[in-house]
Amino acid sequence: NAGVTQTPKFQVLKTGQSMTLQCAQDMNHNSMYWYRQDPGMGLRLIYYSASEGTTDKGEVPNGYNVSRLNKREFSLRLESAAPSQTSVYFCASSAQGVREETQYFGPGTRLLVL
Amino acid sequence: GESVGLHLPTLSVQEGDNSIINCAYSNSASDYFIWYKQESGKGPQFIIDIRSNMDKRQGQRVTVLLNKTVKHLSLQIAATQPGDSAVYFCAENIDASGGSYIPTFGRGTSLIVHP
Numbered sequence: 001n002a003g004v005t006q007t008p009k010f011q012v013l014k015t016g017q018s019m020t021l022q023c024a025q026d027m028n029h030n031s032m033y034w035y036r037q038d039p040g041m042g043l044r045l046i047y048y049s050a051s052e053g054t055t056d057k058g059e060v061p062n063g064y065n066v067s068r069l070n071k072r073e074f075s076l077r078l079e080s081a082a083p084s085q086t087s088v089y090f091c092a093s094s095a096q097g098v099r100e101e102t103q104y105f106g107p108g109t110r111l112l113v114l
Numbered sequence: 115g116e117s118v119g120l121h122l123p124t125l126s127v128q129e130g131d132n133s134i135i136n137c138a139y140s141n142s143a144s145d146y147f148i149w150y151k152q153e154s155g156k157g158p159q160f161i162i163d164i165r166s167n168m169d170k171r172q173g174q175r176v177t178v179l180l181n182k183t184v185k186h187l188s189l190q191i192a193a194t195q196p197g198d199s200a201v202y203f204c205a206e207n208i209d210a211s212g213g214s215y216i217p218t219f220g221r222g223t224s225l226i227v228h229p
Contacts, residue, residue, distance in 0.1 A: 004157075031214060040122055042203055042219035043158070050214035058216070090157050097214035099146050099207050100165065105157030 002026055004106035006091050012112045013081045021076040021109050023091030029104075031097030032074035033058075034066060036087040037108075043090065049074055050097045081113045122201065124224045133191040135223045137204035142185060144206040148217065149178060149189045152201045161189070161202075191225075199227045 007022045025032065030051045035043040035058075045058030049068040063085060065077045074093075078085055088110050092103040127133050139147070145166035150158035164171045164178045164187075171178050177190040187204050201224050205217040 033216070040221070042221045044219075045216060048210070048214075048216055050210070056210065092157075097210075097216070099215045100163075101207070101215070102148055102160040102163060103158075103217060105159070107157050108155075 004091055004093055004104050006089075006106040006109050008109060009107070010110045012114065013078075014114050015082060017081050018077065018079050019081065020078075021089055021091075021111075022073070023075065023106060024073045025091075025093040025104070026072065027093060027095075027104065028071070029093035029095050030071070031094045032068065033092040033094075033103065034064075034074070034076045035090045035092065036060065036085075037090060038087050046076065046089075048097075081111075083113045085111065086113045087111060122222050122224045124226060126226045126228065127194050129194060129196060129227055129229050131194055133194045133198070133225060133227075135189045135191075135202050135225065137187040137189075137220050137223075139185050139187065139204070139206050139220075141206060141208060141218075142182075144208060146207045146215075147178070147180065147187055148205045148207070149176075149187075150203045150205060150219075151198075152203065152222070154200070158203060194225075194227050196227045196229055199225055201225070 004025045033048040034046040047066040052071045091106040094103045148163045149161045152158040162173045179188045201222045203222045205219045207215040210216045
């Protein structure tokens with residue numbers, strides 16, 4: 001069991017470039033999440049997918065889009081990267097997205113936008 | 115309490131001491147809380163959880179205390195070791211749309227353990 005995997009590990013973009021961050025989980029979880037983490041701040045939710053076929057905005061969705069490709073995979077797309085999107089991005093999953101449940105996190109993608 | 119700005123609250127302890135990390139939550143309706151540990155360069159990892167019908171729960175070397183009256187959580191780590199050095203987050207699972215729940219994370223506290 002690899003758990004939650006993310007690619008790439010690191011990425012440098014120029015302002016205006018686009019890219020897609022990939023996330024996959026092999027735990028048969030229904031719910032998946034994308035967070036960003038900035039220095040001195042906690043994790044902020046960008047988008048989540050409660051189940052295959054659904055996606056919803058989180059706290060900071062502007063500038064991002066997501067796709068729940070299938071039950072395993074949940075991708076995050078930056079259409080036109082901005083320096084303010086420099087951050088560490090974490091993908092997470094949970095079994096049902098219910099109250100008494102923890103999340104499992106991937107190792108993160110470190111993104112620098114110049 | 116938490117500080118403003120870019121710097122995380124920091125707790126420095128000596129190896130072998132007990133550590134207490136505090137967290138205040140805002141939603142009085144929250145009834146499930148989780149502590150996560152995040153080591154440098156890694157994603158957060160589950161440590162321990164507690165339901166609101168409890169005021170204390172113990173794990174291996176860790177204890178979580180919940181005070182619903184003042185909306186306060188604490189994480190106690192016994193006999194702190196250098197490997198405990200990390201950032202610790204509390205999270206509360208809140209209602210989201212469609213009957214699902216999403217966690218809201220605090221800013222975190224950096225624990226530094228000196229050998």
